[in-house]
Amino acid sequence: xxxxxxxxxxxxxxxxxxxxxxxxxxxxxxxxxxxxxxxxxxxxxxxxxxxxxxxxxxxxxxxxxxxxxxxxxxxxxxxxxxxxxxxxxxxxxxxxxxxxxxxxxxxxxxxxxxxxxxxxxxxxxxxxxxxxxxxxxxxxxxxxxxxxxxxxxxxxxxxxxxxxxxxxxxxxxxxxxxxxxxxxxxxxxxxxxxxxxxxxxxxxxxxxxxxxxxxxxxxxxxxxxxxxxxxxxxxxxxxxxxxxxxxxxxxxxxxxxxxxxxxxxxxxxxxxxxxxxxxxxxxxxxxxxxxxxxxxxxxxxxxxxxxxxxxxxxxxxxxxxxxxxxxxxxxxxxxxxxxxxxxxxxxxxxxxxxxxxxxxxxxxxxxxxxxxxxxxxxxxxxxxxxxxxxxxxxxxxxxxxxxxxxxxxxxxxxxxxxxxxxxxxxxxxxxxxxxxxxxxxxxxxxxxxxxxxxxxxxxxxxxxxxxxxxxxxxxxxxxxxx
Amino acid sequence: xxxxxxxxxxxxxxxxxxxxxxxxxxxxxxxxxxxxxxxxxxxxxxxxxxxxxxxxxxxxxxxxxxxxxxxxxxxxxxxxxxxxxxxxxxxxxxxxxxxxxxxxxxxxxxxxxxxxxxxxxxxxxxxxxxxxxxxxxxxxxxxxxxxxxxxxxxxxxxxxxxxxxxxxxxxxxxxxxxxxxxxxxxxxxxxxxxxxxxxxxxxxxxxxxxxxxxxxxxxxxxxxxxxxxxxxxxxxxxxxxxxxxxxxxxxxxxxxxxxxxxxxxxxxxxxxxxxxxxxxxxxxxxxxxxxxxxxxxxxxxxxxxxxxxxxxxxxxxxxxxxxxxxxxxxxxxxxxxxxxxxxxxxxxxxxxxxxxxxxxxxxxxxxxxxxxxxxxxxxxxxxxxxxxxxxxxxxxxxxxxxxxxxxxxxxxxxxxxxxxxxxxxxxxxxxxxxxxxxxxxxxxxxxxxxxxxxxxxxxxxxxxxxxxxxxxxxxxxxx
Numbered sequence: 001x002x003x004x005x006x007x008x009x010x011x012x013x014x015x016x017x018x019x020x021x022x023x024x025x026x027x028x029x030x031x032x033x034x035x036x037x038x039x040x041x042x043x044x045x046x047x048x049x050x051x052x053x054x055x056x057x058x059x060x061x062x063x064x065x066x067x068x069x070x071x072x073x074x075x076x077x078x079x080x081x082x083x084x085x086x087x088x089x090x091x092x093x094x095x096x097x098x099x100x101x102x103x104x105x106x107x108x109x110x111x112x113x114x115x116x117x118x119x120x121x122x123x124x125x126x127x128x129x130x131x132x133x134x135x136x137x138x139x140x141x142x143x144x145x146x147x148x149x150x151x152x153x154x155x156x157x158x159x160x161x162x163x164x165x166x167x168x169x170x171x172x173x174x175x176x177x178x179x180x181x182x183x184x185x186x187x188x189x190x191x192x193x194x195x196x197x198x199x200x201x202x203x204x205x206x207x208x209x210x211x212x213x214x215x216x217x218x219x220x221x222x223x224x225x226x227x228x229x230x231x232x233x234x235x236x237x238x239x240x241x242x243x244x245x246x247x248x249x250x251x252x253x254x255x256x257x258x259x260x261x262x263x264x265x266x267x268x269x270x271x272x273x274x275x276x277x278x279x280x281x282x283x284x285x286x287x288x289x290x291x292x293x294x295x296x297x298x299x300x301x302x303x304x305x306x307x308x309x310x311x312x313x314x315x316x317x318x319x320x321x322x323x324x325x326x327x328x329x330x331x332x333x334x335x336x337x338x339x340x341x342x343x344x345x346x347x348x349x350x351x352x353x354x355x356x357x358x359x360x361x362x363x364x365x366x367x368x369x370x371x372x373x374x375x376x377x378x379x380x381x382x383x384x385x386x387x388x389x390x391x392x393x394x395x396x397x398x399x400x401x402x403x404x405x406x407x408x409x410x411x412x413x414x415x416x417x418x419x420x421x422x423x424x425x426x427x428x429x430x431x432x433x434x435x436x437x438x439x440x441x442x443x444x445x446x447x448x449x450x451x452x453x454x455x456x457x458x459x460x461x462x463x464x465x466x467x468x469x470x471x472x473x474x475x476x477x478x479x480x481x482x
Numbered sequence: 483x484x485x486x487x488x489x490x491x492x493x494x495x496x497x498x499x500x501x502x503x504x505x506x507x508x509x510x511x512x513x514x515x516x517x518x519x520x521x522x523x524x525x526x527x528x529x530x531x532x533x534x535x536x537x538x539x540x541x542x543x544x545x546x547x548x549x550x551x552x553x554x555x556x557x558x559x560x561x562x563x564x565x566x567x568x569x570x571x572x573x574x575x576x577x578x579x580x581x582x583x584x585x586x587x588x589x590x591x592x593x594x595x596x597x598x599x600x601x602x603x604x605x606x607x608x609x610x611x612x613x614x615x616x617x618x619x620x621x622x623x624x625x626x627x628x629x630x631x632x633x634x635x636x637x638x639x640x641x642x643x644x645x646x647x648x649x650x651x652x653x654x655x656x657x658x659x660x661x662x663x664x665x666x667x668x669x670x671x672x673x674x675x676x677x678x679x680x681x682x683x684x685x686x687x688x689x690x691x692x693x694x695x696x697x698x699x700x701x702x703x704x705x706x707x708x709x710x711x712x713x714x715x716x717x718x719x720x721x722x723x724x725x726x727x728x729x730x731x732x733x734x735x736x737x738x739x740x741x742x743x744x745x746x747x748x749x750x751x752x753x754x755x756x757x758x759x760x761x762x763x764x765x766x767x768x769x770x771x772x773x774x775x776x777x778x779x780x781x782x783x784x785x786x787x788x789x790x791x792x793x794x795x796x797x798x799x800x801x802x803x804x805x806x807x808x809x810x811x812x813x814x815x816x817x818x819x820x821x822x823x824x825x826x827x828x829x830x831x832x833x834x835x836x837x838x839x840x841x842x843x844x845x846x847x848x849x850x851x852x853x854x855x856x857x858x859x860x861x862x863x864x865x866x867x868x869x870x871x872x873x874x875x876x877x878x879x880x881x882x883x884x885x886x887x888x889x890x891x892x893x894x895x896x897x898x899x900x901x902x903x904x905x906x907x908x909x910x911x912x913x914x915x916x917x918x919x920x921x922x923x924x925x926x927x928x929x930x931x932x933x934x935x936x937x938x939x940x941x942x943x944x945x946x947x948x949x950x951x952x953x954x955x956x957x958x959x960x961x
Contacts, residue, residue, distance in 0.1 A: 042570050046790045048559065049551040049573060049670040051705050083786050083833070085810060092789030140806075142794075271833035273842060276677035276783055278706050 006200040006238060008231050009208060010166050011114075011158035014173060015151050016183045017121060017191040018061045023148035024120040025052030025095065032189055036143035044148040046090035051277050054079075058150035061182035062102055062118045063283055063291035065152050068180055068298055069113045071106030076282045077117070079275040084268055087142050088122040095120050096153075098272045102281065108176060109300055111169050112157040118281075123147030158197065158208065163227035167220045170194050171322070175299050179324040187218050194223055198230045200238065209234075210244040214258065216251045226251040230258055302327055310334075310342040319350045325367035337377035340384050348380050352394055356401045370404030371397070379407040391464035392416040419465050422474075425458075428466075429474040432457040443479055451475055486511040491542055491637045491690040492717065498541040505532050505541035509585060512543045516588055516634050521610040521619070523629040526556055526589040533585030538697050540583030545635035547626050548589040549596055550576050550681075551670040555586070559672045560594040560604040560622075563817025564797045573670025574705065575639060575681045575698045582697035587635055590625030594819045595788060596646055596674040598622050599891035602882055603821045610878070612654060612955040613922050617875040620650030620891075626684045627654040631923075632955060637694060638684040643675050644776050645870075645895025647682045648907040652870035652925020655909045655953060657942075658684045659691045660895075662932045663902035664709040666695075667702030673787040675780035678899045688908060688943040692717055695935065711935050718936075718943035724758030726941060728928075729863035732763040733770060737893070740873040742913025746924040747869045750910045753948055754867075759941075764859045764866070768851040772897040773889055775852070778832050778845035779900075784822075785829030791817060824885065853901040860931045865941060868894040870907040870925030874915045898929045905929040906942045909951045923953070 022029055026043035043050045066073050080098035097117035106113035123144040127137035154173070160166040174185045174192055185192040194217060199209035214230055217223040234244050249258040297305070299321050306317035320330045330349050334342040353366055353376060379400070383393040388411055399410045411417055419425050432454050433440050442450035451472065458471045486508055489497065497503045509532035516527050524545070531543030551557050551569035558564040576586065593603040601609040601624025609624040611617040612632030619628040623640025626647075630638050631654030640647045642660035651658025659682045666681040673679060683694035696715035702708045730751065739747070751761050793799035793813030801812025818826070832841035859866055871891055881888040898905040910926035926945075930938035 045795055047551075047570065047796065048557070048564065048567065048672040048790075049569070051669050051707075053704060053706055081786050083789060085789065085792065085807075087794055087806065090790060090795060092792065093786050269835045271786070271830065271835070271838075273782060273786070273833055273838070276675075276707075277673075 005203050006235050007203040007205070008161055008163070008227075009158045009199045009201055009211075010160035010163070010227060011197040012154075012156045012160065012166060012170060013195040013197065014154040014156075014170070015121075015193040016065065016154065016177055016185060018058050018150040018152060019181075019183050019191075020055055020057045020061060020150055022055060022057075024055050024058055024118070024150040025148055028148065030149055031145050032191075034145055036141070036145060039145045040147075044090070045144060046092075052095060052275075054278065054281070055150060058118065059281065059283065060287065060291065061150070061180075062116070062152050063287060064180045064182055064294060065154070065177060066103035066106065066116055067288075067291045067295055068176055069103070069106035069108050069116060069154065071103035071113060071116055073103050073283060073288060074100060076100070076280045077102045078280045079118075079278045080272045081275050083271040086122075087140060088125045088147070090123065090144065090147065094122065095275055095278070108173060109169065111159045114155045114157050116152055116154045119151050119153060121146055121149035121151050158199075163224045163231065166196060166227055167224035170223060171220055172299060175322050175324065179296050179298060187220065190218070193218070196223065196227050196230075198227055198234070199244065200231060200234045210246050212244065212246065213248045214251055215248060215261075216253075218253065222251060222253055222256075225256050226258065229256060233258070296324070299324075299327075306346075310346070312343055312346050316346050316350050320346060323365065326365055329365075329367040329373050332373035333376045333380075335377075336374045337380050340377070340380050344384065345377065345380055348376060352397055353401075356394070356397045359398070360401045369401060371400045372404070375400055375405070375407055382407065382411065386418060386467055387411075388416050388418050389464055389467050391459065391468075392418070395464065416463075416465055418467055419462055422470075425462075425466055425470065426474055426478075428458055428461050429454075429471065429478055432461065433475065433478050440479060443475075487515055487633060487636075489636070490686055491539070492693055494636065495538065495540060495542060495693070508532070508541055509543050509587075512587055512636060516545075516629070519629075519634050521612060521615070521628045521632050521634070522607050523590055523609050523619075523625040523632065523634055524588040525558065525560075525591050525606055525625070528555070528586050528588055531585040531587040533580060533583045535581075535583050537581065537583035538693060539579060542584045542636060543587035544579055544584045544694075545587050545590050545626055545629045545638035546576055547592050547623050547638070547640045549592060549641050549672045549674075550639070551672065552576060552586060552589065555589065557589065557672070558606070559596070560592040560606060561791075561817065561819070561822070562605040562798060563791045563813070565605075567797050569670070571670060574667035574702045575671065577670075578698045578700070579639070579694070584697070588629075590623070590629055590638060590640075592625055592640075593622035593646075594822050595672065595784070596622040596641055596643055596679075597784070597821050597825055599645070599649060599888055600876070600878075600881065601625065601628075601650070602878065603819055605819055608878055611875045611922075613875065614920065617877055617922070618653070620653035620871070620875065622646040622650075623658075623684060624650050627651050627656060627658065630654065630656045630684050630686060637686070637690055639681060639694065639698070640684050641671055641674075641679055641681050642895075642899065643678045643680075643780060644899045645892040647684060648895050648905060648925065648927060649871050649891060651684050652907045652909070652923065652927075653875040655923030655951070655955070656684055656686055657688055657691050657906065657908050657946075658682065658925075659695060659906045659939075660898065660904060661695060661699065661935055662711070662904045664707055665711050665904070665933070665935065666698045667700070667705040667708045669702055669704035669708075673783075675783040676787060677783060678776075678780060680899075688906070688939055688946045689717055691906070692939045695939075699935075711933055713936070715935060715939070718939040720940035720944045721947060722758050723754055723941060723944050725760075726758075726865070727760045727762065727863040728754055729762060729764035729859050729866045731766040731769060731866065731868060733766060734868060738872060738890075739869060740913065740916050742915070742921075743869050743871070743873060743924050746911040746913050747926065750926045750945070750949070751867070754945065757944060757948055762863070764863060766852075766855045766859060766866070766897070768848060768855050769897045771848045772852055772900055773893055775845040775848035776892065776896040776900060777828070777889060778841050779849065781825040781829030782832045782842050782845075783829065785826045785833065788818075788822065788826055793817075821885075849900045852897050856897070856901045856903060856929070856931075864930070864937065866929045868927050868929075870894060870927040874913055874922035874924060876915070894927060903929055903932050904935050904938055906938055908942050908946050908949075909953075910949060911951065912953055
């Protein structure tokens with residue numbers, strides 16, 4: 001079968017670490033980066049006789065996620081024990097949800113959500129030695145600080161059709177969850193972990209091919225690269241007459257390769273059974289209502305509002321709406337800029353400001369920069385009112401990025417106020433025309449493009465303080481005089 | 483001194499409270515009695531059994547089954563794998579006793595992880611029956627029952643998963659109460675089968691059982707499945723059974739019961755009628771499958787509960803020269819006894835992919851049916867009564883080679899555990915064992931609807947007063 005005819009079928013399994021104050025089933029505080037094994041107690045170390053007590057805050061957070069993903073919440077869901085021996089799992093079972101999860105049948109954008117459920121995170125194991133894996137390691141260390149952190153596992157339907165789409169959707173999920181204020185959703189720190197189930201099938205087929213599960217892709221870029229590499233491998237394999245074997249593949253960030261996990265790690269019979277230490281989870285109507293009512297405007301809805309109400313382009317709307325902080329920044333700036341269309345402010349945020357921040361080399365977005373939304377609004381206002389030229393506006397913006405402050409003061413200090421004395425500007429234009437006779441001739445003979453050289457000379461002389469439109473008008477008038 | 487040891491807990495509390503006897507004198511008397519343990523009932527004995535502060539049990543030393551965690555005091559669950567384990571915290575039930583003024587007299591021997599009906603499965607040697615040291619005290623709370631029955635403790639607590647309080651209480655001639663599932667917190671009670679385990683008292687009489695239950699019961703934020711008993715527990719005072727309806731399972735007529743036990747049972751039924759109670763048969767058709775369901779569900783949960791004993795964080799660790807799996811295997815092979823291993827394997831199998839529905843799923847359905855049988859019976863009757871155990875105490879070693887015969891000891895006690903309802907065993911008389919020999923205690927079991935502990939205690943008290951069981955080991959004096 002020709003490689004090109006094979007369609008990608010991708011589903012994602014996402015683990016979101018909740019940012020509750022305490023762990024899922026005990027009172028230990030959550031932490032990241034603390035000294036190992038300081039946030040532990042008999043419960044999360046699975047001492048004899050202890051019992052789990054569910055964290056109500058975690059349940060509320062999970063209900064917010066379920067509401068944001070438009071899921072149906074089960075009136076009664078139950079916890080199961082997932083049994084396996086491993087040092088990261090002190091009880092030798094993980095408390096998770098199995099056949100009666102908290103939430104089912106949701107969607108985010110066009111991608112359907114199969115289910116979302118609550119569970120607890122495992123402890124962190126560090127295997128000493130080069131491979132960083134348990135095999136071939138001389139010794140392993142366990143840090144139980146992470147053990148018992150509340151997790152929400154989200155499973156999509158296999159609705160994604162390319163690596164790029166998968167990564168883009170995962171980003172949308174991250175911005176959505178971040179806005180709920182229930183998780184740090186940081187892939188590098190592991191508070192957001194995305195695994196991918198990848199298969200291919202003849203285009204148009206309804207039957208799913210054999211899938212492989214990809215793990216350890218700890219950035220969106222790696223997620224995309226990992227899926228891409230696996231799709232390519234499966235296509236090549238099938239093209240060569242082979243068949244895909246169901247297995248779990250470990251992604252290596254260093255070289256982008258995938259290697260199968262050993263079958264010993266893989267061959268689990270988890271012996272799921274209902275957790276007898278916990279009663280069914282039955283959220284009250286009040287809890288459900290609270291979760292729904294606490295929902296902020298989510299990126300998908302915001303993009304739509306920016307397009308229809310503020311008349312932004314689809315691209316600009318998506319750039320601004322994806323990140324709640326940027327969106328809030330934009331909306332404050334647009335609100336502060338009187339008499340300026342939101343569209344113009346939007347273009348400054350995504351255009352000039354983004355460029356100036358890149359130029360500055362900082363990691364912070366608009367919201368984290370020294371440029372307050374009010375300062376940006378004032379700056380855009382000055383440019384719109386032609387108090388300063390567009391070029392001077394960029395100069396002021398660079399100063400704001402570097403030092404913050406008030407744009408009007410910077411204009412004053414740098415002497416950037418537009419040259420409004422037309423006599424002064426006329427004499428500068430006249431000098432520029434005289435200094436560029438060739439360009440002047442070309443313009444007279446109909447080549448309007450040649451005007452650029454003379455405009456450039458004027459701008460150089462005025463240090464950008466002249467209004468470009470006015471300069472153009474004056475040059476044409478000057479040449480027409482002759 | 484000997485006079486002090488004859489007092490019931492309720493009597494001692496009253497005398498200590500009234501200043502008639504000194505708290506330290508009373509606890510010292512019991513400390514000395516416990517020090518004379520020749521039954522292997524204790525695994526550890528304390529020095530401060532007098533307890534602290536006032537309360538319903540002020541000054542009472544309590545023998546505590548070694549399944550309850552006690553901060554800083556070795557807690558082994560009768561297993562080698564927890565040898566030397568000193569918990570960082572105290573079980574809620576024990577803490578509540580202490581808050582009521584009681585002290586811990588000692589930690590009592592038990593079948594390993596509460597798995598057994600004879601106390602022969604302890605890693606620390608079998609407990610002997612105070613009535614006949616060649617016989618078993620029952621199990622798994624054998625140490626607690628022998629301590630109370632043998633005059634080594636004024637009262638004790640134990641745990642009951644399928645009969646582990648009631649059966650040893652019956653075999654040692656004392657009162658044993660398994661409360662409703664959820665009446666007492668399980669926090670700090672080392673888990674055997676989480677959906678069945680329940681703490682309860684082993685005492686000389688029904689009044690003392692009420693006293694201990696009252697101190698221990700209640701909702702505990704550390705146990706999501708605990709609810710407590712609404713309205714609490716009062717000392718029982720009822721003397722008549724007038725108008726109360728007692729159901730005898732119709733199937734009982736065909737069950738294998740020792741003749742002596744059956745005689746005592748029938749005499750007790752007659753006593754109930756004499757007190758004004760009505761007796762009738764009621765079908766409980768699924769009860770006979772109780773043992774089968776229980777020996778799937780309990781081992782399944784145990785296989786998961788006992789998986790944490792891996793040598794990594796506490797308790798015994800063996801091996802480790804090889805890899806991690808080798809250490810797990812060596813630790814668990816050396817740390818667990820035969821019966822525990824048998825049940826872990828049974829339970830692991832029952833939960834395995836492809837077998838789950840046939841075993842665990844099916845057993846849960848049977849459990850539901852049994853609970854429904856009892857609910858139906860309680861729509862017409864106040865109580866269901868049976869012998870506690872099909873036989874009196876059997877000889878040490880008699881059933882150790884036949885697990886199935888051993889499991890049948892739980893035939894009458896398991897259904898109530900599966901249904902989650904309260905049941906009490908009170909001593910009803912003495913009977914000659916099969917094969918002859920001195921007469922031994924026979925227990926009479928009364929079961930009530932969930933959370934009807936007060937009614938259960940009142941009826942048991944009325945019957946106890948009428949029966950006047952005064953027999954003590956060493957003298958065939960009563961019944």
